[in-house]
Amino acid sequence: xxxxxxxxxxxxxxxxxxxxxxxxxxxxxxxxxxxxxxxxxxxxxxxxxxxxxxxxxxxxxxxxxxxxxxxxxxxxxxxxxxxxxxxxxxxxxxxxxxxxxxxxxxxxxxxxxxxxxxxxxxxxxxxxxxxxxxxxxxxxxxxxxxxxxxxxxxxxxxxxxxxxxxxxxxxxxxxxxxxxxxxx
Numbered sequence: 172x173x174x175x176x177x178x179x180x181x182x183x184x185x186x187x188x189x190x191x192x193x194x195x196x197x198x199x200x201x202x203x204x205x206x207x208x209x210x211x212x213x214x215x216x217x218x219x220x221x222x223x224x225x226x227x228x229x230x231x232x233x234x235x236x237x238x239x240x241x242x243x244x245x246x247x248x249x250x251x252x253x254x255x256x257x258x259x260x261x262x263x264x265x266x267x268x269x270x271x272x273x274x275x276x277x278x279x280x281x282x283x284x285x286x287x288x289x290x291x292x293x294x295x296x297x298x299x300x301x302x303x304x305x306x307x308x309x310x311x312x313x314x315x316x317x318x319x320x321x322x323x324x325x326x327x328x329x330x331x332x333x334x335x336x337x338x339x340x341x342x343x344x345x346x347x348x349x350x351x352x353x354x355x
Contacts, residue, residue, distance in 0.1 A: 178286040180258040183293030184313035206256035207238035259284040264323040290329045
């Protein structure tokens with residue numbers, strides 16, 4: 172699976188405005204693949220499953236990996252750019268952040284499922300960070316997650332482009348300019 176320049180990842184720590192940014196871009200007609208983590212948490216809680224970050228981190232990572240690979244394949248059927256709320260490398264970063272070994276198949280997935288060489292990374296942002304039933308990390312953990320994602324994407328040869336800590340409309344314009352997409 173060769174890299175796809177059409178697949179653009181937005182990564183970073185939790186609560187840094189990634190999903191809000193992508194929701195705004197989706198509302199303007201940009202194709203977006205949603206984040207795995209929150210959906211998996213909701214599903215696992217609903218069924219009484221244990222593949223949760225606070226119960227079985229390794230199982231949670233496997234479900235995230237499956238989700239991200241499925242999203243990549245789904246996006247591959249589309250003819251236009253697609254933005255991803257995290258990507259396969261985020262699973263590697265998550266495992267490393269948890270102090271868990273990265274199984275060979277997860278590392279291989281990071282090599283095979285490639286995205287645009289430029290990855291947007293949302294820095295920790297205390298002014299907008301909130302915890303909730305699915306986001307239980309502290310702001311410090313969110314910052315460590317950002318750092319883990321930056322390290323993994325860098326190791327895998329991606330160029331990181333930091334999102335500005337600005338209102339969502341300005342972030343949308345920033346992303347559109349960086350991607351060469353016409354303003355709507």
